[in-house]
Amino acid sequence: xxxxxxxxxxxxxxxxxxxxxxxAIDSVLRQTFSAWELILVDGGSNDDSVAIAKHYQTERPxxxxxxxxxxxxxxxxxxxxIWGAEAAHALILALxxxxxxxxxxxxxxxxxxxxxxxxxxxxxxxxxxxYWWEDAACAAQSYVQPIPAPGLHEPPTLxxxxxxxxxxxxxxxxxxxxxRELVLQAKPLIGTANEGMVEDQYLxxxxxxxxxxxxxxxxLVRYRQWGGS
Numbered sequence: 001x002x003x004x005x006x007x008x009x010x011x012x013x014x015x016x017x018x019x020x021x022x023x024a025i026d027s028v029l030r031q032t033f034s035a036w037e038l039i040l041v042d043g044g045s046n047d048d049s050v051a052i053a054k055h056y057q058t059e060r061p062x063x064x065x066x067x068x069x070x071x072x073x074x075x076x077x078x079x080x081x082i083w084g085a086e087a088a089h090a091l092i093l094a095l096x097x098x099x100x101x102x103x104x105x106x107x108x109x110x111x112x113x114x115x116x117x118x119x120x121x122x123x124x125x126x127x128x129x130x131y132w133w134e135d136a137a138c139a140a141q142s143y144v145q146p147i148p149a150p151g152l153h154e155p156p157t158l159x160x161x162x163x164x165x166x167x168x169x170x171x172x173x174x175x176x177x178x179x180r181e182l183v184l185q186a187k188p189l190i191g192t193a194n195e196g197m198v199e200d201q202y203l204x205x206x207x208x209x210x211x212x213x214x215x216x217x218x219x220l221v222r223y224r225q226w227g228g229s
Contacts, residue, residue: 006037006063008107009088009180010096013080015043017098018052020224024098025056033107036094038064041084044074049098076195077173078202085183093180100129100174103220110177110216117152117214122179124207126171127216129223138225145172150217159208163201171213173200175221182207 010028014021028038038060040053053066067087069075075083085093092114094107114125128145146169148161162170186193186206193202 006090007035008033008037008092008094008111008177009084009090010036010038010094010107011041011081011084011088012038012096012098013041013043013077013084014045014049014053014098015074016045016047016049018045018048020099021049021052023101024096025053027101027104028096029060030104031102031107032105033111036063036107037089039084039087040064040066041075041080042066042068043076043080044069044071076193076199078193078195078199079190081183081199081203082187082190085180088180091180093178093183095173095176095178097172097174099224099226100172101222101224102174103222106220109218109220113214113216114177118179118212121212122182123212123214124171124176124178124182125214125216126175126177127221128219129172129175129221130219131225132222133225135226141225144219145169145223147215147217150215153213153215155211155213156209158213159205162204162208167198167201170201171204172221172223174223182211 012024042050050068057064057066067083096102110125128147130144132142148158148169186203189202189206193199
């Protein structure tokens with residue numbers, strides 16, 4: 001496979017994420033599926049995050065790129081995601097937060113499902129995340145996210161289920177594979193979307209009226225819980 005023609009562009013946005021960013025990146029490097037590129041999108045970090053990202057870029061220059069934000073103010077998550085999507089070479093995006101981790105077969109499984117379900121049209125695949133506390137004293141609090149019925153949902157079926165009950169069944173950023181063209185359709189929301197919290201809900205709400213979604217019941221993402229997350 002030529003790394004110049006990736007089948008999937010992985011987007012990791014980060015802001016002062018030095019503590020966990022290496023673990024997120026390493027979970028991409030461990031993937032059984034190799035036809036990916038990784039775009040690391042900085043939101044204006046002032047810790048060691050950018051240096052860490054650039055180290056990985058130096059180690060894998062054929063597959064890893066860093067987009068460094070040079071503005072006076074920080075760049076929000078929503079804007080970071082759009083920036084990464086604009087820079088992506090692949091038609092399919094996989095999203096991963098800087099403090100989460102993927103199962104090694106995440107991309108392999110998702111790509112196979114996506115190709116089977118969305119061979120003729122763009123769409124989105126997501127799975128439940130496993131809420132995971134790194135503090136062993138909190139281990140009993142871990143659980144797998146509830147989801148809507150597994151399988152294909154035509155628009156706008158999932159719009160309300162994603163929004164109700166405090167977003168309990170909504171797709172988490174780190175559990176999504178989605179057509180690049182769909183994410184780019186949400187670019188006009190920059191300046192409107194809340195960049196600090198539930199920014200993913202702005203994206204889903206924008207797209208779910210016209211986007212089919214396949215719910216994969218396999219929990220292939222570790223959704224890290226920590227103080228301040």
